[in-house]
Amino acid sequence: METNQELISIVLPVFNEESGIQNTIEILQRFIAYQPEKYELIFVDDGSKDKSADIIKKQKEKYPTIKLIEFSRNFGHQLAITAGIKYAKGNAVIVMDADLQDPPSVIPNMIKKWHDGYDVVYGKRLVREGESIFKKFTAKMFYRLMKSISNIEIPLDTGDFRLMDAKVVKELNKLKEPEPFVRGLVSWVGFKQTSVQYERQERTAGESKYPLSKMIRLASDGITSFSAVPLKIMNYASIFSILIGFIYGLVKIFNHFSSVDFATCSMFILSGIIMFGLGTVGNYLFRTFDASKQRPQYIIANRYGFDYEKNKKYLKTLKQNNG
Missing domain, CATH: 3.90.550.10 (Spore Coat Polysaccharide Biosynthesis Protein SpsA; Chain A)
Structure with missing residues (x-):
């Protein structure tokens, strides 16, 4: 040949x-x-x-x-x-x-x-x-x-x-x-x-x-390397949180619903959004921190x-x- x-x-x-x-x-x-x-x-x-x-x-x-x-x-x-x-x-x-x-x-x-x-x-x-x-x-x-x-x-x-x-x-x-x-x-x-x-x-x-x-880690690396969309999602989530708080305030004023149940529900929703947001921002920050160490x-x-x-x-x- x-x-x-x-x-x-x-x-x-x-x-x-x-x-x-x-x-x-x-x-x-x-x-x-x-x-x-x-x-x-x-x-x-x-x-x-x-x-x-x-x-x-x-x-x-x-x-x-x-x-x-x-x-x-x-x-x-x-x-x-x-x-x-x-x-x-x-x-x-x-x-x-x-x-x-x-x-x-x-x-x-x-x-x-x-x-x-x-x-x-x-x-x-x-x-x-x-x-x-x-x-x-x-x-x-x-x-x-x-x-x-x-x-x-x-x-x-x-x-x-x-x-x-x-x-x-x-x-x-x-x-x-x-x-x-x-x-x-x-x-x-x-x-x-x-x-x-x-x-x-x-x-x-x-x-x-x-x-x-490992598949989840690879997906995370891919997303955080080439997209800022997760951070933008957190912006929308913050707006959603403000709306939840505003609605809750109105409900308290007019007392149309049980304030205890609604408050508990709101707490879980907002806590989940905050934790998700912290994790997302932390992932991006860690990538920056990891790169700054300049290890091989x-x-x-x-x-x-x-x-x-x-x-x-x-x-x-x-x-x-x-x-």
């Missing part, structure tokens, strides 16, 4: 994927062996407690295209993506999950769109196999909520599975947000973007690393496979063998 000079970097965040990471590596290696482009696979171990990193290190000896970044602890999926694209050297960078629910077979279509002149090609899910009705529903509602309240255009029904041109990655690497919402940032930087449609597969091993608590986004304990001279020799051998 004739090999061209384009290098494609695939970034794969990893967290406790021991049961499936071996299969993932084998599938990806079989895939890239038959592609005309050159590839590097950058695994970012996000503080796994199992043997995920050990398996990747062992496979790296067999496949020099594999690279591994180990975090000193768990910093989160979005920061694992951020670290991976920072160290990617490809003409284009593809982000995908290590469980391969987003299939490699979609990648050639992404590359074709990239060759057609698009700078970002994101995967748009038609089907989400193996996920609960609740998760599908909440994900669908989240994307539509983000679309309605954010100040940027975030495509519906898309995750982090996407191809980005090197110039897009260069701009993303300039951003230093402590809690990045990567898919939102990709939309924010702009450039020419399009989609490819695909059916998301069911997990073949392991379990989802995004339980409800993540800490890398070890890096493996980033000897590019050695990898060039491997790629040359691969080209000759496929030629």
Whole structure:
């Protein structure tokens, strides 16, 4: 097979994927062996407690295209993506999950769109196999909520599975947000973007690393990063509170209702509004406070496979063998 000079970097965040990471590596290696482009696979171990990193290190000896970044602890999926694209050297960078629910077979279509002149090609899910009705529903509602309240255009029904041109990655690497919402940032930087449609597969091993608590945190990061609507809602809530107080005053004057029951109801309503408002404002303030500390986004304990001279020799051998 004739090999061209384009290098494609695939970034794969990893967290406790021991049961499936071996299969993932084998599938990806079989895939890239038959592609005309050159590839590097950058695994970012996000503080796994199992043997995920050990398996990747062992496979790296067999496949020099594999690279591994180990975090000193768990910093989160979005920061694992951020670290991976920072160290990617490809003409284009593809982000995908290590469980391969987003299939490699979609990648050639992404590359074709990239060759057609698009700078970002994101995967748009038609089907989400193996996920609960609740998760599908909440994900669908989240994307539509983000679309309605954010100040940027975030495509519906898309995750982090996407191809980005090197110039897009260069701009993303300039951003230093402590809690990045990567898919939102990709939309924010702009450039020419399009989609490819695909059916998301069911997990073949392991379990989802995004339980409800993490999904809520991701949604919160996305909303507070790209929308001031929650703060505006609090303005309307304050007007509502004033109206409640005014009505209560009138009721007291004319004594048409039981003042005790109405006062109790008003107290609960106003208390709930105040607590919600404090929580909303606190979330925004914390993001500002967190950024002001200027801590590094993540800490890398070890890096493996980033000897590019050695990898060039491997790629040359691969080209000759496929030629």
